[in-house]
Amino acid sequence: MLGKNLLIHTQRSCTPNVERIVESGMCIGCGLCASIAGPDVLRMGPGPDGESRPWALDVVPQNVDNTIRAVCPGVRMDLETPDPSAPVNDPMWGPLHRIAAGYAVDAETRFVASSGGGISALTQHLLDTKAVDFVLHIRESIPAPLLSTRQLSYDSVEVMRGAGSRYGTSSPLADFSDVLALGEPFAVVGKPCDIAAVRNLAKIDPRVDNLVKLTISFLCGGIGAERLEHMLDKENIDRSQITGFRCRGHGCPGPTHIDLADGSSREYPFGEFWGDDEEHWGIPFRCKVCPDAVGEQADVVAFDVWSEKTPDGELPGESGFIARSKAGLDALAAAEVDRYVAIDRELTLDELSAMQSHHVRRRQGTAPRLLAVALRNGLLPRTAWRRLLRLAVGTGxxxxxxxxxxxxxxxxxxxxTMARGVPPRDWSGL
Incomplete structure (x- = not known):
């Protein structure tokens, strides 16, 4: 009864819904709302903490607002399996066709990209075999290196320009309507919330299922903007002088590398810059209550193959893979057959949980955290409540x-407070 009443309250009180989502701290900044509303109504710009948020240039029409409500991952992460025929549907980890560890066969890809270059190798294979025409992903913004911009990569060289993890805010779906309008088959690489937005849109826009041939995500620790700001302050680095920023890569995990306008650079061991684990990043509120940091709605999910703590030194590049759908299973197998990806070993659920134990703890705490949002802010996200509650109750x-x-x-x-007007011109966080 409580959940039903809260849902009714949510539906009645969100006018316009996109504004309520932002005000309640549930916006993740994916940008899909701006794509749906169009640049005359919503554009993405910096929020109060520097994270990507929609800015209102005009009143959001009710029909547009209804569409945004239906697709926004801030309030809707249904956790429907991409392929209900998955042989395993684990309460903690979701749909599973295969769990394995491996790496990119190409030595440069394995070294330059994050972990073992798994995502980069998969997308290169999709492009080289013409399975897709392009890949939508993010890369470092050239004018503002601490931010990330959406990129469409049409070949392997372009993929490598965007290789490597980006721990800051990004809005890869801010022009997704324009991308769909191209009418070309493509793959999407994004955070679990970005993939949830794409899946939500597929329910009302048939172009998504027709054109998006594969979705790729990763086990997500959240947006580490607060940790980044802390370290820049600690190291007395002038943000206006930064001309290049690499979170990791060029090794496993690889150093954090900062280029400066005077031609010098700073480089820090990954663990020193980012801390022992993602729980110390000071992630945004929305990330703390995320019901799907494990990317259940993606076809393939990649992850780091190491223990709970960040390695003290460098490791041979290795990526973990979770094939969640038949499409994901086939894509991984094809990349393996064509020697884009090498698989070292199969992994068990117990091994996955040991490697990613912080994700187990976070997911066990998701249901009570989302209930707190509903009680305090009147927003009850749509998600797999029964399963998440069972996980939470099991903790005591x-x-x-x-x-x-x-x-x-x-x-x-x-x-x-939702910003009004045109965002600053130097904002490049598409």
């Missing part, structure tokens, strides 16, 4: 209550 009353209480406090403190 004390842990459940601690998660509920902590999120309730944070939800009360998290209130944003």
């Amino acid at each position: 009353v004390r842990t459940f209550t601690d998660n509920l209480r902590g999120a309730f406090t944070r939800a009360g403190a998290k209130h944003e």
